[in-house]
Amino acid sequence: MMKKFGMLLSLAMVLIMAACGGTAGGNSEAEKVESDATAQQIMERIEARLEEEGNGIRFMDTDMSAMEDSLSPLITQHFDSADIESGEIRQAMMMVHSDLIMVIRAKDTAAAERVRESFDKVHEDQVATWSIYLQDQYEFVENAIIEQRGVFLLYAVTEHAEAVRESFEDSILAD
Numbered sequence: 031m032m033k034k035f036g037m038l039l040s041l042a043m044v045l046i047m048a049a050c051g052g053t054a055g056g057n058s059e060a061e062k063v064e065s066d067a068t069a070q071q072i073m074e075r076i077e078a079r080l081e082e083e084g085n086g087i088r089f090m091d092t093d094m095s096a097m098e099d100s101l102s103p104l105i106t107q108h109f110d111s112a113d114i115e116s117g118e119i120r121q122a123m124m125m126v127h128s129d130l131i132m133v134i135r136a137k138d139t140a141a142a143e144r145v146r147e148s149f150d151k152v153h154e155d156q157v158a159t160w161s162i163y164l165q166d167q168y169e170f171v172e173n174a175i176i177e178q179r180g181v182f183l184l185y186a187v188t189e190h191a192e193a194v195r196e197s198f199e200d201s202i203l204a205d
Contacts, residue, residue, distance in 0.1 A: 065182070065202045069094070069116040069133040072182070072201040076131060077120070079197040083190045092119035094134065104155065105130070108148040113141035115181070128160050128167035131194060132185040142181045149176050149185045156187060 070093075094106065094117025105119060115135045122129040132149070136142035153174050160168040175191045177184040182202050186194040 065180075067135070067182070067201055069118045069135045072133045072135075072198060073118040073120065073131070075201045076133065076194050076197045079193050080188075080190055083193050085188070085190055088123045089120040089129070089131075090123050092121070093117070094119060094132075105132075105152055108151040108155075110144065110148075113137060113144050126164060126167070128156060128164070128170050129188045130156065130185065131188060132183075133198065134183045136181040136183065139181060142178060142183060145183050146176070146178055149183065152185065 092106070094109065094114050095111070105121070109117075113136055115137045117132065117134040120129075120131040130152075132152075134145050136145050153171070153176065156171045156174070157168075160171045170187050170189060170191070173187075173191060175184065175186040175195050177186075177195055177198060179199065179202050182198075184195065184198045186198075188194060
């Protein structure tokens with residue numbers, strides 16, 4: 031009798047947890063966005079928002095479709111160009127700023143997962159660099175935003191990271 035009661039209780043708990051739980055990746059409808067936006071268009075909106083926020087940092091621009099000509103080989107080494115439909119990098123020109131913003135539109139959802147893994151590698155590199163260099167910049171790296179909405183991905187290390195995230199999300203939903 032106790033065995034049946036224990037099994038029924040276990041089954042009830044499993045059903046309750048399944049009903050209340052979400053998916054491990056947190057896949058919401060917002061992540062299943064279909065948009066015609068390119069990474070360049072999204073980055074233009076982000077740059078406009080940064081200008082509004084008073085960001086005074088000058089950036090080097092890298093088009094990830096031309097990664098072999100990249101000014102940012104320490105970043106682009108982590109990516110496979112076959113995964114990227116369009117991509118933009120904005121990196122601080124001065125090595126006293128950790129600012130790095132990347133927007134990528136992956137070719138498909140499998141490619142998006144690989145790009146996300148590449149973002150993690152870039153973040154590990156930034157942590158290794160800035161944790162021993164400039165503490166005020168390391169704080170921004172610690173608070174990096176890595177966001178994925180379907181095939182669109184954002185990596186943002188900047189004082190204005192939340193504004194960048196909002197602009198990214200607005201850009202995707204606007205198109």
